Structure formats: structure tokens, C-alpha cells
Amino acid sequence: MTIQLHAHARAFPIGGTILQVDDVSLRFGGVRALTKISFDVREHEVRAIIGPNGAGKSSMLNVINGVYRPQEGALTFRGQKLDAMTPRRAAHMGISRTFQNIALFKGMTVLDNIMAGCNLRMHATFLEVAFRLPRAIREETENRDVVEEIIEFLEIEHIRKTPVGRLPYGLQKRVELGRALAAQPSILLLDEPMAGMNIEEKQDMCRYILDVNDHYGTTVVLIEHDMGVVMDISDRVVVLDYGKKIGDGSPDEVRANQEVIDAYLGVAH
Secondary structure (H helix, E strand, O other), rough: OOOOOEEEEOOOOOOOEEEEEEEEEOOOOOOOOEEEEEEEEEEEOEEEOOOOOOHHHHHHHHHHOOOOOOEEEEEEOOOOEEOOOHHHHHHHEEEEEEEEOOOOOOEEEEHHHHHOOOOOHOOOOOHHHHHHHHHHHHEEEEEEEEHHHHHHHHOOHHOOOEEEEOHHHHHHHHHHHHHHHHOOOOEEEEEEEOOOOOOOHHHHHHHHHHHHHHHHOOOEEEOOOOOOHHHHHEEEEEEEEEEEEEEEEOOOHOOOOOHHHHHHHOOOO
């Protein structure tokens, strides 16, 4: 599968560092999940985190969005050190997330699931909503406009009123992407967005990821096992193995890194 990366001039050129990871270490009891990991993420880029199973990739995303708190090291987002990070604080700061396993409300429609992503941007009180007071009406209208634009962007208008549980897997993953976009994030964390997809579904998801990056200017950090996908759509790649960083650079630089080759072929172990 070949996806052309930004075949035209980018609407949002890659900028300076938006997220800095410095010497992050994470332990669970005596098990080291991450050991002194350092890398940066630049504004508007597509940054991939790859590695064999058990390399610590999902743990790294969980540190970034506050699910795990590292014992050592620091994260800095837009110049602000992220102490005592929580998923809610991360979301408020503009860091949104999708997961390996789809986490949607299966009985709710596509529209309602994506609307749920607007929750953090709604400030009306329960009473304002219950009595349909002006602020509640204004926020609902503004958020619905955002959601309808996302639905059109992801080409899912025909299923907008369909319960998510009735949809095939590939469309459910697209809805989850839409819900993450509804939070209007600066950084979008994608944890294996193409896991379990067939080739056609992967091609569609690659296109949407690149379009999100190009249309909204969203910085994308993704974990993906399909090396062809990673090399085609990423600006830069960081490689983890057994919780340690073994490579970092452009797709071509990583592809030629002998330590990375050995890790994927099992030679190093």
C-alpha cells in the first residue's frame, strides 16, 4: 500500500517543538515499561512511535495524556511543564486520544457519539440546559455546527443517525476519530488507528489522518504496526524496544538504522 505524504504544498508547515519528552521512565513494581525516553514533537507534523510488541508504545501515549504518571523525567507542552497530569487536564490543554480498542457508546448514534467529544467545551450549567437558556442554546448550536462539519469531513453523513453498534469495524474507527476531533485538539494521539482493518479500510484511514493534519493543522502522534503505513505517512519516527529508544529520525533514516532492523527481525534478542 502506498500513500503519498503531503503531495501538495502543506497548508500548515511544520513548526517548532510543541511537546518535549525528557528522560521519562515508567515502572510498574519491578517492571520497567519505559527507560529514560526523550524525543520531541513539532507543531503540525505526523510523528510515529513504533516498535515490536511490548516495546512501551502505548505506555508512552498513556504518559503523554496523563493516564500514567512517570516516576522520572518531564513532559513540556507549549513551554509549560506538565506536572500532575490527568486525562481531563490533557484534554483541556488540547491533547485528544483514540484507543486500540474502540471506546464508543454503542447504543448511541454517530451524531451523539461525536457530540460527546464537545463536552469539555460546554460551560452551561445543568439548569441552563434544562430550561433551554440562551447560553445553553448558543453552545449547543455552535457545537452541533462543529460536529456536522466533522461528519461531512469524514464522509459519514449517510450514517449520522445510525447507532454505532450496528456499524462495521472500519466505520466505528472513523467515528472514534471524529469524536476525538470534536474536542478540537492541538495534538491528536492515535493508538493503532488501523489495527484490524483490511487494506481498503487502511487506505481510507491513512487519507483521513493526512487530511486531518492538512485541513485542521492538527499535530498527529500515532502508534502503528504496519511499517508500510508508518513510512508512507509520517514526517518523523521514534522507535522503542523493550522500553528504550533505539531510533529517531525521518522514515528513511529509521529504515536504514541497523539497531531498528535487528529489533524487528529479532536479531538483537
